[in-house]
Amino acid sequence: xAGQSIFDKLWDRHVVTGTLGQPQLMYVDQHYIHEVTSPxxxxxxxxxxxxxxxxxxTYGTFDHNVPTVDIxxxxxxxxxxxxxxxxxxxxxxxxxxxxxxxxxxGIVHMIGPETGRTQPGKFIVCGDSHTATHGAFGALAFGIxxxxxxxxxxxxxxxxxxxxxLLIRFVGSPSKGVYAKDYILALIAQHGVAxxxxxxxxxxxxxxxxxxxxxxxxxxxxxxEFGSKIGIMNPDQTTFDYLKDKACVPKDFEAAVxxxxxLVSDKDATYDKVITLDVSDLAxxxxxxxxxSMGVSFDQAFPAIKDMNDERAYAYMGLQPGQKxxxxxxxxxxxxxxxxxxxxxxxxxxxxxxxxxxxxNLTAIVVPGSxxxxxAAESLGLDKIFMEAGFEWRDxxxxxxxxxxxDKVPEGVHCxxxxxxxxEDRQGFGAKTHLCSPAMAAAAAIHxxxxxxxxxxxxx
Amino acid sequence: xGMEKFTVYTGTTVPLMNDNIDTDQILPKQFLKLIDKKxxxxxxxxxxxxxxxxxxxxxxxIFNKEEYRKATILITGDNFGAGSxxxxxxxxxxxxxxxxxxxxxxxxxxxxxxxxxxxxPIVQPLEVRQKLAQLAPTDExxxxxxNQQIISPVGTFDFDIDGDWxxxxxxxxxxxxxTLQYEDLIAAYEKNRPAYWQE
Numbered sequence: 001x002a003g004q005s006i007f008d009k010l011w012d013r014h015v016v017t018g019t020l021g022q023p024q025l026m027y028v029d030q031h032y033i034h035e036v037t038s039p040x041x042x043x044x045x046x047x048x049x050x051x052x053x054x055x056x057x058t059y060g061t062f063d064h065n066v067p068t069v070d071i072x073x074x075x076x077x078x079x080x081x082x083x084x085x086x087x088x089x090x091x092x093x094x095x096x097x098x099x100x101x102x103x104x105x106g107i108v109h110m111i112g113p114e115t116g117r118t119q120p121g122k123f124i125v126c127g128d129s130h131t132a133t134h135g136a137f138g139a140l141a142f143g144i145x146x147x148x149x150x151x152x153x154x155x156x157x158x159x160x161x162x163x164x165x166l167l168i169r170f171v172g173s174p175s176k177g178v179y180a181k182d183y184i185l186a187l188i189a190q191h192g193v194a195x196x197x198x199x200x201x202x203x204x205x206x207x208x209x210x211x212x213x214x215x216x217x218x219x220x221x222x223x224x225e226f227g228s229k230i231g232i233m234n235p236d237q238t239t240f241d242y243l244k245d246k247a248c249v250p251k252d253f254e255a256a257v258x259x260x261x262x263l264v265s266d267k268d269a270t271y272d273k274v275i276t277l278d279v280s281d282l283a284x285x286x287x288x289x290x291x292x293s294m295g296v297s298f299d300q301a302f303p304a305i306k307d308m309n310d311e312r313a314y315a316y317m318g319l320q321p322g323q324k325x326x327x328x329x330x331x332x333x334x335x336x337x338x339x340x341x342x343x344x345x346x347x348x349x350x351x352x353x354x355x356x357x358x359x360x361n362l363t364a365i366v367v368p369g370s371x372x373x374x375x376a377a378e379s380l381g382l383d384k385i386f387m388e389a390g391f392e393w394r395d396x397x398x399x400x401x402x403x404x405x406x407d408k409v410p411e412g413v414h415c416x417x418x419x420x421x422x423x424e425d426r427q428g429f430g431a432k433t434h435l436c437s438p439a440m441a442a443a444a445a446i447h448x449x450x451x452x453x454x455x456x457x458x459x460x
Numbered sequence: 461x462g463m464e465k466f467t468v469y470t471g472t473t474v475p476l477m478n479d480n481i482d483t484d485q486i487l488p489k490q491f492l493k494l495i496d497k498k499x500x501x502x503x504x505x506x507x508x509x510x511x512x513x514x515x516x517x518x519x520x521x522i523f524n525k526e527e528y529r530k531a532t533i534l535i536t537g538d539n540f541g542a543g544s545x546x547x548x549x550x551x552x553x554x555x556x557x558x559x560x561x562x563x564x565x566x567x568x569x570x571x572x573x574x575x576x577x578x579x580x581p582i583v584q585p586l587e588v589r590q591k592l593a594q595l596a597p598t599d600e601x602x603x604x605x606x607n608q609q610i611i612s613p614v615g616t617f618d619f620d621i622d623g624d625w626x627x628x629x630x631x632x633x634x635x636x637x638x639t640l641q642y643e644d645l646i647a648a649y650e651k652n653r654p655a656y657w658q659e
Contacts, residue, residue, distance in 0.1 A: 016649045017642055023624045025642060027649050029657070037546065039495035050636070065493065078493040085495050121654070129545040129569055143569050145547035147576035147635070155639045157646055161622060163568070193480055194539040197565050227539065229568045250656035259654055291480050291542075309479050309537075404489040421543060423484040425507050 003266025006234050007200045010140040010263065011162055014123040023159040029122040030139075031152050033060045033095070034108045035086040036404070037127030041150035042089040052093045053156045059117055060090050060097035063107045064404045066397035068367050071101060079405065093153075106370020106396045109133040109221065109338040113213070114372055116246025120235035120260035125152055130338050130420065132223040136216035137243070138235030138263060140200075143224065164272040166199035166228060170207035172280030177454030179348070180215035181340060181418070181437035183207065184222045185285035187277055189295040196228030199273065202265065203233050207279045213242040214342040221339045222420050225292040234264040284453055286325035287422045287435040289313035294422070295435065298325055298452050316424050317432050318412070325450040328434060332415035333364040333445040334427070336394075337401035340418035340438045341369030346377045349418075349442035350385045351460060352453065358390035359448030365392040365407070367399040391445065403428045416444040464578035465632035469559050470602045474522055474531035475593035481536060482543035483570060487552040500548055501555030527597035533560040535592045540581075541570025550577045560603050562589060562610070575625055576635070580605060582619045591615060605629060 004012075011026075018024030031054075038060070045051065052058060065079040074080040083100060090097045098104035098111055105111070109130055112118040120138035125131060127149045134141035144158065152158055170183055188195070201223050208216065216233055223231025240257050243249050250256040283297035290313040296302060304321045305311050314320065319328070335341070335349050346368060358364045366386050368374035374396055377383060383393045400407040401419035403426065409415040411430030418441050422433035436444070439453045491503040502515070504523075511518040522528055534553070540563035541549060550573040553561065561574060562582045574581045580603060584592075591614040595601065602611040605626060610617045628635065639646075 017645050022622060025639065025645075027646070027653075029653070036492050040497050040547075043496065048636070076493070082493050082495055127545060127547075129543060131545075143545035145545055145550070145569060145573035145576060147547060148572065151636050151639065154636045155642075155646065156650075157639060157642075159624075159635065159639070193542060194565060197539060197568060224543065224569075227542065227567065251659050252656045256654070256656040259656070291482070307479075308477070312478065402484075402489050404492060421482075421484070423482050423543065425488055426484050429507065429513075 002270045003268035005165055005202055005265040005269035005271065006138060006263055007140065007165060007202055007230070007232055008269070010121065010123065013121070014140070016157055020162060023161050025157050026123060026160050028125050028152050028156050028158060029057060030117055030124045031058045032108050032112055032124070032126035032131070033058060033149065034064060034128065035062050035082050036064045037146050038089065038149060039082060039085045040146050041153055042093070044150040045153055050154045052095060052153045055094040057156065058095045060086060060095055061105060061108050061111055062086060062100045064398045064402065067406050068394035068397045068399050071395045071397070103371050106372065107338045107341070107398055110342065110369035110373065113137065113217065114246070114370060116243055116248040119243065119249065119256070120239060121263050125158060129224040129229065130221050132229060132231040133217050133221040133338060135220040135223070135230060135232035136213060137239055138233060138260065140230060140232060142229040163200045163230065164198055166196055166201045167271040167274045168201055168203050169205040169274070169276040170203065170279050171205045171276060172207060172278040173210065174207065174279045174282060175454055177284060177439065177457040178279065178282050179437045179439060180211055180218045182282050182285045183277070183279050184219045185287065185292065185295050185435060186282050188222070188226045188292045189285065190277070191226060191275060193226055193291050193293045195226040196223065199228050200230035200232065201228040203231065204265070208233060209236065212344060213238060214344045217342070218339055222292070225420055235260050284437060284440050286440065286450055288317065288319055288325070290316055290422055290424050292420070292422060292435060296325065298450065300324065328414050328449060330416050330444055330449055331362060331413035332409050333362065333441050334400040334415055334417040334419065335365070335438055335441050336367030336369065336399050337419035338369060339420045341367060341373065343373050343376050345418065345438040346373070346382050347380070349438040350382045352439055352442040352456060353389045353391070353446065354385045356389055356446045358445045362445060362448055364390065364445040365394055365400065367394040368396050370396045400427055402426060403431070409433070416441045416450065463576070463632055463634070466578055466580055466605055466629040468602060468604045468606065470600050471532035471559060472530055472597060472599065473533040473535050473592060473595050473601055474528040475535040476522060477535070477537050477593060479537035480539045480542050483541055483546050483549040483567070484543055486541065486549040487546060492546060492548055497551050499555065500552035501557065504552040504556045531597065532557050533562065533601055533603070534558050535589055536561065536563045538564035539567060541567040543567065545569040547573045550574050550579065554579055562592060564589065575629065578629065578632070580629065582610065584617060584619065588617050
């Protein structure tokens with residue numbers, strides 16, 4: 001019998017009932033919720049007189065609507081109503097949560113790992129497509145719709161057909177100035193946004209093993225951007241070291257680790273599709289278009305128009321084939337989001353900013369992903385480095401990643417962004433997003449356009 | 461509360477053949493703040509459908525052409541509903557009046573969201589979708605879930621759907637109601653979770 005992958009093992013462990021190949025009833029170990037995708041689910045429970053089966057396995061936060069200049073100054077009445085509704089619902093249904101304004105608050109995909117709720121072996125869902133972030137810990141994690149949120153509330157389970165298996169190997173070692181964000185943007189640029197539709201992706205290879213937990217989360221976070229709702233990595237000593245002091249890990253941590261060590265892919269595990277990418281060959285990446293696969297490396301020209309999708313993207317972005325990233329005139333820089341707003345991201349960005357000033361006529365904001373990250377960054381003096389350079393130093397939230405709150409890129413303006421989606425209108429109506437690493441975004445803020453961070457890191 | 465049944469449905473089509481139409485396009489974030497499931501149809505494809513913020517229709521967008529206004533079957537490209545998990549996108553499609561979406565493939569999360577709202581997402585190869593995209597706006601197409609067939613003036617095409625989903629749609633069953641019948645199995649599973657999680 002062929003060996004099993006980590007995904008096979010976690011899948012098998014969570015089947016309550018059902019036959020492989022058909023929808024199977026899967027048990028959910030951890031359910032994260034936020035204010036946007038939960039209200040209709042709570043209402044459904046109320047309409048049917050149902051309860052949340054396991055409030056103890058559910059955890060909530062406020063992130064999408066949160067204003068980041070002053071989190072209490074919620075001027076949009078509809079945003080406020082949505083946040084109030086969650087505050088009401090978590091009390092009514094007895095669900096633990098990071099209250100608005102509390103020291104624990106942050107983006108849902110930040111606070112799960114920070115509190116240690118995200119652990120190897122768990123089956124984790126959330127009404128948010130970036131839930132694959134938690135897969136970096138060796139958890140089986142994915143985003144769900146609101147009907148599914150209601151189902152998990154009522155039953156602590158979810159019906160799912162087991163996806164096929166995609167193995168992605170990151171081999172080699174990167175040049176200085178090339179980061180985890182570049183690995184995932186390069187993968188998507190090479191293989192497209194539909195590479196993983198119908199598949200659960202597993203990331204392996206020496207280039208993954210060498211990454212910190214925070215870098216691993218950046219990669220798993222963007223699995224959905226190539227179509228895989230699940231992205232998973234094998235837990236190792238890096239994982240256990242990250243978790244060991246966290247608040248919500250098992251009291252018998254040794255017993256847990258002993259079990260988690262068995263939840264890794266067997267050497268002879270089989271896959272439906274295998275892709276290898278040598279990170280030694282990569283350069284810093286920048287997207288030019290309106291989906292994450294429309295990206296090039298720093299010194300590469302934007303490609304020729306090959307279909308109606310490219311044509312539309314160029315028209316929206318106001319760019320031409322043959323131009324290069326350095327030709328884009330930037331008006332905004334956004335450092336934040338569940339992809340790249342962790343302490344290591346902010347430290348990296350600050351290293352390109354220290355002692356310098358941002359370009360004139362440019363707006364640059366740093367939005368830490370959570371209150372604990374903000375506090376830790378301030379204790380290192382990062383806030384001062386950013387503010388002295390002309391950046392705004394904000395309160396935590398989803399912010400300008402999706403423009404559901406007051407933080408938006410103005411119409412027609414190009415923004416270097418450490419977030420995950422460059423879709424039309426995503427960061428604001430008519431906003432032109434260019435995805436990149438925190439290093440590229442920070443350096444771009446200083447120069448007003450993209451520069452090659454490989455040259456800058458030489459002297460650092 | 462069950463969902464609406466889907467058995468045999470007849471309607472007209474509208475083609476929108478772009479690939480990778482993401483859920484941000486289908487229903488933009490400024491409309492995610494609403495806390496019920498109704499009324500999202502007006503905001504469907506907002507940026508493409510309107511030429512300003514006063515809901516002035518963009519006459520070039522195909523949904524706004526008089527002959528396509530009654531279309532309830534969408535013919536589209538690959539990877540429809542990519543990106544965000546927002547079920548609001550499915551609510552908007554359903555509220556606008558779509559019952560069937562025929563695409564090359566679907567974003568995995570969005571696919572389930574359509575089904576959970578009594579819509580039928582159907583995967584068809586490009587050749588078939590190109591034929592369907594040539595239909596006149598008045599041509600009727602019948603989607604027969606029981607026999608898993610699309611019956612149209614340009615041909616009859618078979619489609620696949622998981623048997624359990626088919627059963628739920630045909631009978632308009634409430635997913636949660638079904639699952640609650642497995643209470644004993646769920647409780648038994650819970651007792652066997654690893655001891656280190658049971659403290």
